[in-house]
Each structure stands twice: as structure tokens, then as C-alpha cells.
């Protein structure tokens with residue numbers, strides 16, 4: 001089945017990919033992210049926060065986006 | 076790295092609009108990723124010396140940009156924020172974010188614009204042997220550019236920039252004109268308020 005997958009790592013990715021039926025969010029993460037833990041990302045399915053065991057459905061939009069982007073001045 | 080006059084004007088306008096730092100992403104030309112066409116604020120919580128993006132707002136920004144037909148390399152590689160005072164030198168927090176968040180991308184730029192006008196930009200890349208270098212910042216006048224749009228920029232600021240606890244401190248609220256660094260330190264030293272949670276800016 002096909003899903004729309006959005007990932008900022010590496011060259012960045014935003015396209016449809018083919019995945020096996022029954023794939024969970026966690027399985028997709030392990031397959032597509034080489035380093036880091038799911039805690040370092042905001043993982044959303046169809047623009048809603050997703051649990052790791054959520055089973056993906058055809059046509060889902062899945063995004064792994066960065067978290068804790070913080071800057072500070074020097075004082 | 077070159078800003079379009081529009082992106083540069085918008086960045087300066089937003090930097091100077093309120094009492095806090097501001098941050099966002101620059102939008103690159105599809106064919107020329109170091110030519111920055113626009114600057115977009117992300118919903119954020121800010122103090123005069125800090126800026127923190129809302130994680131969900133970052134995800135929404137990705138969704139909106141992809142729906143507009145852009146790819147991540149065009150909208151999520153040039154991280155821009157302002158500094159109070161005259162120094163655009165990155166802080167410890169800036170370096171930590173740049174390594175942790177942007178270290179996972181093939182390349183990224185940390186760009187800082189100080190209130191006093193100083194700029195800083197560092198390109199890091201992780202393809203081949205990897206490396207990083209400081210790059211010059213310029214405004215590129217050689218292409219056509221759109222006019223300023225203060226009402227929309229103002230609205231974008233109001234919708235995205237939320238002053239944090241620092242700005243609710245009485246000394247800050249009652250202050251007229253720019254806040255000096257020593258005045259900031261006075262507020263930060265006030266034990267009755269817990270700023271920046273357990274982590275202070277450096």
C-alpha cells in the first residue's frame with residue numbers, strides 16, 4: 001500500500017512510498033531513520049500525534065519532524 | 076548566502092517589531108538553495124534572549140510547505156533567529172540545537188542577525204567527508220523582488236510570537252524603550268522568578 005511520507009533527515013523526503021500492509025509507526029521509523037530515537041521527533045499521522053503501535057492505513061500522511069528547536073542570545 | 080530584498084526586509088521588520096528574539100526558516104529558491112526568497116516565522120515562545128519553536132507548529136509548517144509544492148531542502152535547511160544587542164555569535168544553546176536537530180540533515184545553515192546589525196551564518200554538511208564553514212551573508216539586488224507587506228508581516232508576528240514568562244516580569248513590562256543587557260541580567264537574577272526552566276542561556 002502507498003502512504004505519503006515526510007522526513008527531514010538526510011536529503012529530506014516528501015513523497016509517496018510503498019509499505020507492507022500492517023506496518024506500524026514504529027516499524028516505519030526503524031526502517032527509515034538510521035540514527036536517533038523516536039523521542040527526538042514529532043511523529044504525526046494525518047496531522048495528528050501518533051502512537052508507536054499505530055497501524056498505518058493506505059493513503060496516510062506520516063511525518064517525522066524535528067523537535068526542540070531553540071535558540072538563545074549570548075548575555 | 077544571499078537574501079532577496081523582500082526576505083531581508085521582512086526579517087529586519089520582524090526583528091525590530093517586539094521586545095523579544097524571533098526565529099524562523101528561510102525559504103530557498105528551488106534551483107539555488109543559498110538564495111533565500113522569503114523568511115517565515117514558526118509559532119514560538121520568546122524572551123528578549125531566547126526563542127523556542129513549538130514542535131507542533133514545526134510539523135504544521137512542514138505540511139503547509141509540502142502542500143505548496145516545496146521539498147524539505149527548500150524550507151527546512153536555513154534556520155534563522157535574531158539576537159539582542161550587537162553580537163550575532165552563536166550561544167551554547169544555538170550550537171546544541173544546530174548539532175542535534177540540523178546535524179541529521181545533509182546540510183544546513185545556522186543564520187543569526189543581531190539587533191545591532193551583525194550577521195552570522197555557518198554552513199554544515201554531512202555528505203562526503205562532512206565539515207562546516209562560516210559563509211558571508213548578503214542581500215542580492217540582482218533579481219526582481221516584491222514590495223514590502225507590513226500589515227501581513229505584522230499579522231504573522233502576532234499569530235506566531237508569544238512572549239514567555241520573562242516578558243511578564245514587572246521590570247520588563249514597566250520598561251520603556253530597549254532593554255539593556257544589564258537590565259536583563261537584573262531580571263534574570265531575581266530569585267522570585269524561574270526563567271528558562273532549569274537551563275539558562277549562555
Ligand SMILES: [Zn+2]
Nearest residue numbers: 071072073169
Ligand atoms: Zn542565538
